[in-house]
Amino acid sequence: MIGSLLYYALYPLSRYMESRRLHSVWNGGAITTRSFTQSQNNMLDHWLGPGNGTKGQTEAKMKEPSPEQEDDTWRLMAVLHGTIKNEAGSKMSEGESAVKEKEAETRNGQIQDAVEAPEQGGGEITVHYEVFNTKQNTEDGSLSPTEDPNQDQASGLHLACLLTEDITQETPSPGQEKLNIPSLEKPMPPAEVTECWDEYLDPVAVGKGGESSLELICSLLLSNTQPSKVSRQHGTQAGWHFPAGPGLAEELQCPLWQFPAISYYPPVDSTVPFEVMWRVWEEVDESATAAEPFPFTKASMDFTVMSYNILADDLLQAHQVLYTHCPLEVLDWSYRCSLLLEEIQKWKPDILCLQEVQENHYHEQLYPALSQMGYTCVYKRRTGTKTDGCATCYRSSCFSDISVTTLEFFRPGIEQLDRHNVGIIVLLQPVVMHGSEVKAKGSLLCVANTHLLFNPRRGDVKLAQLAIMLAEIDSVVKSCEAKGEHCNLILSGDFNSVPSMPLYQLITTGELYFQGLPASMISGQEDLSHRAYGHRLFAPLWPSSLGITDRCQYTSVYKEVSKRESQKSGKGQYSHDFMRQLRFCPAACIRPLDLQLIPGVTDITSEASRVNQPDKSFSHTISHRLDLESVYKHVLPGFGNPEVTTLHSEGAATVDYIFYSPRCTSVWDQNAGDFASKGLKLIASLSLLSEEVLWSMKGLPNHIFPSDHLSLLARFQVDLNAA
């Protein structure tokens, strides 16, 4: 039987996959698998609908006003790259970049087909039955004009694969399917299927089990055989849209893997150079967001935000030791630039926050290319001698800008702000254009982009830089509030700090008790606790002359004063509050040299020590009032391997983030006479990868990813109001 043949043929491959941290492979596999046969799956869902109620569930989960449209949505999910020959697959490879609608047609046809299928099996799923049906469907599909590649693979291999898929697919409830595919074990299949399924999990199982696992592998391979492109139909359960067109699959295109001469890993059987790139859209668990108490439909707009540290060439050259693992050609800027632009072109983020953008590259290459893609760009070079900076770009067709602020963190005379990092904050108005006319508007969106200091020992600097960023965001929010408008937040960039460490905590929990913390611990980038003489943090973290409180807000008087100062020349006018804020500034804690010592009168030991008592206003905590949550949760589904956003020869870590203000419960808005939901609804994020997987691609940068960071990409939804 074909299955057993395949089993033997592919056995080495399965071993290989095992050797590569099986679980992560399988995670990807699970997703891929699902996505691969999504069309079939959907079809089966519908077909099985009457029997097991899957369809009903699906519909219940539909939140979008037009489910039919949703049905049309096809998603490109993931690519498994391999050299297994599957002529059908490769031949049809172009097919799957097909436009949604056409695919939808195809799929509808399939559904009908499926529905017409004689046996409405319900939970009773037998292998043969499925094979039969899938085959039928596949044939139908192949007749359709836009040939869904999935169906084109009408070989036995396919069928086996489809079989697996279908079982996998139909068993989990749609809710469970989302994001929740951490491991293959997770889905709870109906009783009939369970047995098989368990066996599928055992890659080296024999007999039926062996076949099953083989089939699973087949499915992986099949998706591989489609050169890098797998379309995924994201049916109704998902309720989110992906751009039509080339999309992700192309992005993930991995040219036949060419192992350079030097490899960290012993070359795998060269006949099976099997490489996997799973940067796939992962939906947010619907169960979490489904709790929304008002399931009314409201016009909404989806947009995507990408944060990307693109590795400035000058920095690469300056730190070549970090990239010794890379073949020289992938370090070449023009090569990296073309990969970068390709990547942006593929994902088409609506908002793009770049870091480490070298000034000349920005002006010569990136800006021209990006503006041609329809982006409006803001660039801010770092102060000092470094040649790179940050760039924030947004699609002018989706956003109009309200204000743009560029921030320099370098403040002469302030020890904690002696480094030349910068940030950009733009306030955008999401708009839906119809022709040249604005049809609808969303809540204002404040997009902050920064690249904090790298130096792991200078946590004090990072915190002060972050405080400036937060204070500026806060003032933007305030200015919106003053106009009676709500403002959603995106804070993204390279924070040079790892998850759950103090700086991260400050952002996500809104508070940090810092007194006595070693400055080197703030970011958690490296464990420097062995350093005996580490600098520790003590209040105040920055001099009050910075004009930022320990709540990461501008002192209102500070603004008031500076305003007044600018208005009239009458300098030196200060309010009590303002002056009191300076009371415990570092200068006030030092005994003046020229202070006459009068016992009992001027020998008071610095009042600061008195004030340090907890009952005083001098806080050992810094906080902020912005509600920020990370898009990424920093562990990969399944075995919980850490995600990494950057990797080079000295380590891998998550240091890049997209934080956003999450949607809170809808509230009745008197003004709008409507339920206004504040905050952003996170729809999906582009999965990150584990360190192992990245090393299996020979680290970063490589032939796919042009930087030593990965791009972060998130899809949000914001409600619209008619203009």
Next chain:
Amino acid sequence: MNNKFDALKDDDSGDHDQDQGSPKDSEKEKTEDKDEDQNSSRRKMVVPGAGEHPLQYNYTFWYSRRTPGRPASTQSYEQNIKQIGSFASVEQFWRFYSHMIRPGDMTGHSDFHLFKEGIKPMWEDDANKMGGKWIIRLRKGLASRCWENLILAMLGEQFMVGEEICGAVVSVRFQEDIISIWNKTASDQATTARIRDTLRRVLNLPPNTIMEYKTHTDSIKAWEDFHGLVNPSGGR
């Protein structure tokens, strides 16, 4: 009013200005020498540090205390008054202030003076001789807070009377504390009224608080009357 002060003086409390007796002629030269020293050291003008918040004027803290057991009239005012230090910015102000005892914690017969750099806390100073002061008497327990509010308002230029303000004094006495703010031109009623209103505001005084304006010439006269000096030609 003067009588009242005089009466208070006897029980070791009262208007410090009247206690700050004129030095005897024999002491005068000595103290003038000392003044020279102080002046020369003061000439090194303080400047705001980098990034600090400059004040419109530089100020100098002074401290005076009457040595217990000696009658007020036998002590030189200038003998007893000490310069604590000068500052030019908000930050520098706090440096001094945070190392100084709070008026409410002081014991005995003591005064803090905070005057613009170059102006001595004496009636006779050129800046003061045409001037006067607003006086507020406080029951015990209020001095620290009121003093701080007063000087912050002065340093922060909240009185909005141009260059009229000369300085402020807090006097700790036996049964009460007295704060006062001095200005240049006693005859300028608009200015003095404005100072009074600002005082009420920044000290958050109840409306019935008695505020008393006293010209320095009156103060001098009262002092002389008290000490039985007929001829005030000494300028004291």
